[in-house]
Amino acid sequence: MDIDKRLRELAARLAYVNDVFGPKGGANHRLMNSRLGEFLDRRSAMDPDEQLRRLIQLEDLFAFLEKKLAAELTPMDLVRIVRHPQRVCLKDILENVYDNYTEIGGKDEFSIDPSMLIARAYFTRRVGERVVNQSVMVIGQEKGHGEEFRNGGSVKPWGNAKALHYMRVAETENIPVHSFVFTPGAYPIEDYPGAAQQIARNLYEMAALKVPVICVVSEGGSGGAEAVALADKRLMLSHGYYSVISPEGAAAIEAGLRLGQKAPPALADKCARLLKITAADNLRFGYVDRIVPEPALGARVQDYDFFKLLRGELIMATNEVVGAVKGMKLFRALAMRRGANREAFEVENIFMRWTLNAKARERLVLRRRRKYRAMSRKARLDGRSVLRRAWMAVQGAVWGINSFFRHDLLGKHRRRMQRVMEEIGAEAHLVRERVGRPVRSFLDRVSGRERLASDEARQRLTRLSRPEEGLCRPEGEWAYLSPKSREDRTVTCPNAETHGCRDLWAPDLYGEFAGVCDCCGHHFPMEYEWYLHNVFNYSPSREFNSEIESVNPLSYEGFGLKLEQAKKNSGRKSACVTFETEMQDVKAVVAVLTATFRGGTVGAAEGEKFILAAERAMSKRFPLIAYVHGTAGIRIHEGTHGVIQMPRCVMAVRRYIDAGGLYLVLYDTNSYAGPVASFLGCSPYQFAVRSSNIGFAGPGVILETTGLETPPHYQGAYQALARGHIHGVWDRREIGRNLYQALMTMGGRNLYYR
Amino acid sequence: MPANKHKVLIANRGEIATRIIRACCGLGLDFVSLATAGDLASGHVSLARELGGEKALYRIESYHDANEILSVADAAGATAVHPGYGFFAEDYRFARRTAARDRPLTFIGPSWWAIRDLGDKISTKRIARSLGVPTVPGSDRPVYDELEAEELARALFAFQDEQGVESGCVLVKASAGGGGMGIEEVWNMDRFRSVFRRVRNYAKRHFNDEGVLIEQRILDFNHLEVQIVSERGGRNHVHFGTRNCSIQSLGRQKRIEVAPGFVPGEIGYYFDAAGVLEAITRNSLAMAAEVGYDSVGTWEWIVTPKGEPFLMEVNTRIQVENGVSAAIARLRGEPGVDLVSEHIRLALGEPLGYSQQDLSFEGVGVEYRIVAEDPRERFAPWAGRIERFQWAERPWLTVHSHVPRDAAYDIPMDFDPNLALAIVWGENLAQAKERGKSFLNELVLEGAAAGGGEMRSNIGFLLEKNQNILEF
CATH class of the missing domain: 3.40.50.20 (Rossmann fold)
Incomplete structure (x- = not known):
């Protein structure tokens, strides 16, 4: 009986090796196969003792060969391991790592999104004689061993909304969150909430979640992973991967494949290698804090030792996070430092209450901010000299102090004085009117004051109302004219068939009409310089941090050349332009993502520039405007250096908004994926230029991942407006006016002009 | 050439x-x-x-x-x-x-910037005001502020009251509008605010601009024009006299145009008619000189019953009624002026070749626009086939028409149903009116609609209005 079971296990291990390595398993796999076959053939001829002996030999052989295979795992093998149905999933961890749990927020297929699993769980700890249950909120994607309804761990937006809800519950209950990332990526659907917007919201909330968050990454697929992965401590399973995009996706982009075509496996293999997706890589980059070792070919359901280890790691990680912000930890801190090797004895002996008081919670958020702020330093090139950097730091401090005195200290008193004066004025006004009016009318009656003389009246009604304005021109001319407006040619409006638009003459269209069809209002794309000059009053002297430069941090093959080309063609060092400006007397900080530089993708340099812009806006009390001339997402060639910009930038935004700023996003042309799912999508004020598209994934990717055809204009600005993803659609010709209106009316209790 | x-x-x-x-x-x-x-x-x-x-x-x-x-x-x-x-x-x-x-x-035609600056009523009004040319009382730029608008309206009512206008009226217009869209009249200050808000919302919705113009509405006015001719380069300007275009159809389409604008010799006016004509030509020329106008154009004025002229707008093109001015103009004493060819000649860069002293005016010209429309049905256009269209040739008569006289003609549905312009010249107003009457009476215009309906034209309307041309 026992032998049968062990044989079945061996067969499963053999199948697993075959699944993971395929033909590459080669000699090792053949050897395992033939030895097992041999044993099965001869089994009937052997007595039970013999059988057992041979079986143990066989098991040893299997273990040996597995170890041999494990020594030469390629990144793509890891991807296959992680995706294998036998890999541990969240349910297994709940069963085996925690001492007790209750699933909440749905059960199996009866859930708003079965791919997102939530559970209240606890560890039972023994402290001396006492037994304590330490509760945590477990949140994570469930791949479900091939269960169809789990959608392979690809979470729909409402699944992420559910996760966010229970994070808030954990915050209320003051218990840590343990989040587990088992997702190939989020399910790309535009709905309410939209995939991107919900991830952005999750990030925004997690950026200041006031409980410890520990995250364990097994399969970290870009945006979908980030939705639960913004954590104080990130652990990664040794056979997991954490990447900006699936290797196949990267290969498809690399090969420039059309819809429905499959990238060759060799290319996917190469991309997996180039993207640096392994745990070791990410530990080296600093995006995960610790690697949890797994058995030779990855953790599977029966690897109980692994679960035990994971339990220790989780407890220790939580202790470390809590310990760092809590007082009263003397010996335990020492022990923890010593217990870095996670010996079972040490782990179980260090007990720390995981609830935090108000002060500790503040410290926790602060530490989280610092941790992320310091990341990805090596993935960009800071062209500023040491002196300049020091000078800028001093400048920043001066602005901060200046704002503090002007707006906080003095401003507060001034406002108070103003309020008092206002009250007094209102009182006086009332009295003056009550007493004054009868007197005035009496005086008028007595003196019989003349009515307005006719000539004078005429003069008043027919003079030039504001001579200083000069003659008003019917159409204001733009300060900057697009070079496209200098070609003598006609352009056909894409809506000509349906709206009967006549062909437009390029100088009219790109000049006076600002790229808008005068018949149907279709917006033709305009270069970002048009906005810089006509909307944002850009002047090169007020640009800052232009020296921060995009690099090729992964030494991705061929990317360096492309980057050089982009820099040469655009004359910029990154896709992000940040500058200060003044729009109709309101000073603001503007960050622009330009589609002309590598499709407006966001990498480490862009993220850093954006964060610095947010910090500058905060210390100067300026509004912060993000104008997205177009973004194709996170720059895949930077791998996780790019992905990490999502939480980093969101934290900067969160900090800025919490400090009372006004953060406004304006989308143009096409804005997709990571940036929308993070620092753009989390803005409380988002607007789009007409004819732009805003979404999580492009129509091609949606078809590939979900098999669904998207209807026309699926991600159009008006659809996004209808779904509530943005809050207004602006005509290009009126952006300046609308922007000013927005600056005057929206957000921010702590702006310099409020 | x-x-x-x-x-x-x-x-x-x-x-x-x-x-x-x-x-x-x-x-x-x-x-x-x-x-x-x-x-x-x-x-x-x-x-x-x-x-x-x-x-x-x-x-x-x-x-x-x-x-x-x-x-x-x-x-x-x-x-x-x-x-x-x-x-x-x-x-x-x-x-x-x-x-x-x-x-x-x-x-x-004029340079494009002249068309742009003078094509916009607000801009025209501001140019005029900066030169001291009288314009209709009211705002000269879009008003966005409700209090400002109310103050303007109140001042306009008070002004009309002083002027002795029995019931004052203020026009509220969407500044970005045109062609009669987004215009409302206000007869009473109490109603002003609601109308203002309605027009503002309308303007916001339709033209994406909340700006509203507030103007005095002038009733019972005469519509006068000054024909200006300038050479390329915008330095030399002459005028070809004035016209009166007050006889219009319901939709404010001109039907009879007369040159000159007033005839103080034959008709008594309550005001100094000759002085008004002099003032509007002087002002029009001054404005043309100021903006450097460089083609044929028309300055349109309205004259109130009290004889106050206000500049209304500038038409930067050759107008339909150019022939009637040409009919009374004499270049160095000779008739036969053709403004259409002057327009082309000057636009192609030829110098003007004469000055205002070389121009004189003689007699009265009347232009009748013969249109297939039904004055009894609010001047609804009539479409059908013209079978016969004939008139007797006279030395004092010029008829411009694109309707063939030797074949039947189906009036196309896509365009205005204008059939002909008849220009009659007389030594004085009485003779011109008499000649016009005889022309209209003798005119043969026959046709039928596709459904067999009767031919409709405005000849009866023209005859009726012919009786009191230029009376004000």
Whole structure:
């Protein structure tokens, strides 16, 4: 009986090796196969003792060969391991790592999104004689061993909304969150909430979640992973991967494949290698804090030792996070430092209450901010000299102090004085009117004051109302004219068939009409310089941090050349332009993502520039405007250096908004994926230029991942407006006016002009 | 004509096209004429064929499509384009495009910036006010603020009250509007705020601009015009007298135009009519000089019953009624002035060649617009077939028409049903009226609608209004 079971296990291990390595398993796999076959053939001829002996030999052989295979795992093998149905999933961890749990927020297929699993769980700890249950909120994607309804761990937006809800519950209950990332990526659907917007919201909330968050990454697929992965401590399973995009996706982009075509496996293999997706890589980059070792070919359901280890790691990680912000930890801190090797004895002996008081919670958020702020330093090139950097730091401090005195200290008193004066004025006004009016009318009656003389009246009604304005021109001319407006040619409006638009003459269209069809209002794309000059009053002297430069941090093959080309063609060092400006007397900080530089993708340099812009806006009390001339997402060639910009930038935004700023996003042309799912999508004020598209994934990717055809204009600005993803659609010709209106009316209790 | 002979593309149809064709032939210029498929029966087509041959005629899809017209211009090798009136005549973008394209064409009309600046009523009003030219009391720029608007309206009511206007009226207009859209009258200050808000919302919705204009509404006014002619370069300006266009259909379409604007010798006015005419010509010329106007144009004025002139707008094109001014004009004492050919000649860069002293005016000219419309049915256009259209030739009569006299003519549905312009000249008003009456009575106009309905025209209306021309 026992032998049968062990044989079945061996067969499963053999199948697993075959699944993971395929033909590459080669000699090792053949050897395992033939030895097992041999044993099965001869089994009937052997007595039970013999059988057992041979079986143990066989098991040893299997273990040996597995170890041999494990020594030469390629990144793509890891991807296959992680995706294998036998890999541990969240349910297994709940069963085996925690001492007790209750699933909440749905059960199996009866859930708003079965791919997102939530559970209240606890560890039972023994402290001396006492037994304590330490509760945590477990949140994570469930791949479900091939269960169809789990959608392979690809979470729909409402699944992420559910996760966010229970994070808030954990915050209320003051218990840590343990989040587990088992997702190939989020399910790309535009709905309410939209995939991107919900991830952005999750990030925004997690950026200041006031409980410890520990995250364990097994399969970290870009945006979908980030939705639960913004954590104080990130652990990664040794056979997991954490990447900006699936290797196949990267290969498809690399090969420039059309819809429905499959990238060759060799290319996917190469991309997996180039993207640096392994745990070791990410530990080296600093995006995960610790690697949890797994058995030779990855953790599977029966690897109980692994679960035990994971339990220790989780407890220790939580202790470390809590310990760092809590007082009263003397010996335990020492022990923890010593217990870095996670010996079972040490782990179980260090007990720390995981609830935090108000002060500790503040410290926790602060530490989280610092941790992320310091990341990805090596993935960009800071062209500023040491002196300049020091000078800028001093400048920043001066602005901060200046704002503090002007707006906080003095401003507060001034406002108070103003309020008092206002009250007094209102009182006086009332009295003056009550007493004054009868007197005035009496005086008028007595003196019989003349009515307005006719000539004078005429003069008043027919003079030039504001001579200083000069003659008003019917159409204001733009300060900057697009070079496209200098070609003598006609352009056909894409809506000509349906709206009967006549062909437009390029100088009219790109000049006076600002790229808008005068018949149907279709917006033709305009270069970002048009906005810089006509909307944002850009002047090169007020640009800052232009020296921060995009690099090729992964030494991705061929990317360096492309980057050089982009820099040469655009004359910029990154896709992000940040500058200060003044729009109709309101000073603001503007960050622009330009589609002309590598499709407006966001990498480490862009993220850093954006964060610095947010910090500058905060210390100067300026509004912060993000104008997205177009973004194709996170720059895949930077791998996780790019992905990490999502939480980093969101934290900067969160900090800025919490400090009372006004953060406004304006989308143009096409804005997709990571940036929308993070620092753009989390803005409380988002607007789009007409004819732009805003979404999580492009129509091609949606078809590939979900098999669904998207209807026309699926991600159009008006659809996004209808779904509530943005809050207004602006005509290009009126952006300046609308922007000013927005600056005057929206957000921010702590702006310099409020 | 200069050595390099021009070829003029006529981007128009009907009556004006025939006149431009004749003027081009008179000036010795080549021309290209256009016609849509539905408009082949129009007189300008046969005239073009007659005077220019088959190569002078191009078929197009639409008179409204600039791309098509310009590609025809290139194909035909045209060097100048004449927009006529309507269509592209006052489209500064079209004018700019003809001048700025890789193969530039001479736009027969003013420079594009003049069309732009004077084509906009607000801008015109501001230019006028900066020169001290009288304009209708009210705002000269869009008003956005409700309190400001109310104060203006209140002042306008008070002003009209003082002026002795029995019931004052204020117009509230959407500044970005046009063609009568977004205009409302307010007769009472109490109603002002609600109307203002309604118009503002309308403007916001339709034109995406909340700006509102507030003006005095002038009732019972006479509509006068000053014909200005300037040479290219915008330095020399002369006027060709005034016209009175007060007889209009319900939709404010002119039906009878008279030159000169007033005849103080024959009719008694309550005000100094000669002084008003002098003032408006002087002011119009001053404005033309100030903006550097460089073509034929018309300054339109309204004159209140008390004899106050207000500048209304400037038409930066040759007008329908140019012939009536030409009829009374004498150049160095000689008749036979043709403003259409002057327009072309000057636009192509020739110098003016005469000054105001060389111009004099003699007699009275009256122009009747004969239109297929039904004055009893609120001047609804009538469409059908014209069977007979005949009149007796007279020395004092000029008729411009694109309706063929030797064949039946189906009035196209796509355009205004104008049939002819008849210009009558008399030594004085009484004679002109008498001659006009006899012309209208003798005119033969017969036709039938497709459904067998009776032919409708405005001849009866013209006869009725003929009795009190120029009376104010």
